[in-house]
Amino acid sequence: MRQRKSEESISIWVGRWLIKKGYVLASCIGRAHSESGLVLSDSIGLLMPHQENSESQERPFRSCGVRRNPKRRRFVGVIWFNNRARGANSKEWVFEVYGKEYFELFQVLGRKLWSTFCVSVEVRLVKGHPEAEVFLSDFDLLLKDKTISEEGVF
Numbered sequence: 001m002r003q004r005k006s007e008e009s010i011s012i013w014v015g016r017w018l019i020k021k022g023y024v025l026a027s028c029i030g031r032a033h034s035e036s037g038l039v040l041s042d043s044i045g046l047l048m049p050h051q052e053n054s055e056s057q058e059r060p061f062r063s064c065g066v067r068r069n070p071k072r073r074r075f076v077g078v079i080w081f082n083n084r085a086r087g088a089n090s091k092e093w094v095f096e097v098y099g100k101e102y103f104e105l106f107q108v109l110g111r112k113l114w115s116t117f118c119v120s121v122e123v124r125l126v127k128g129h130p131e132a133e134v135f136l137s138d139f140d141l142l143l144k145d146k147t148i149s150e151e152g153v154f
Contacts, residue, residue: 009040010081010090010117017116024049030075030134042082047133048074048102074130076102079113079121092120099130 015025015038026032026045050073077097080088088094093113097106103125110121 011041011044012038014079014081014113014117015044018044018046021112022049024073026075026133028078028080030131031136032073032133042088043078043080045078046076048076048130072133072135074099075133076130077106087122090119092122095121095123096126097123098127100125100128102130 016035018025019035024032024047025034025038026047027041028043028045030045030047032047050071076099077095080086080094080096082088082090083094086094086096095106095110095113097103103123107123110123113119113121
């Protein structure tokens, strides 16, 4: 196992390792981020990559230059490094899987994490189906029809 820098968060270290293995990272709510977006965190989410020749590719741009909503990737799980309610801590991580079809694949990934980082990894199927990737624009919908003032949201 490679030694990590003492100031480097385990989430950043594991995130870089997952990226090198070809995984697409997300926050614990399913918002994608890249290696440059890795930050100190108690978790890392995983998205399934778009398939090269499938409907999941982003739709073409409109002629006016405005992009249509891209197809969302499948949000398939979260690795928790520290979450008391889930039983995750520095000695035992919890890998929550969303989607029965990914459970075996992520059991294998859990064993690779265990052998690489010398930490117990409990893989749990918590949802029968994957969730959808979250986009930053989704949060705009929460504020739609709201008025923002100095006092806050009305």
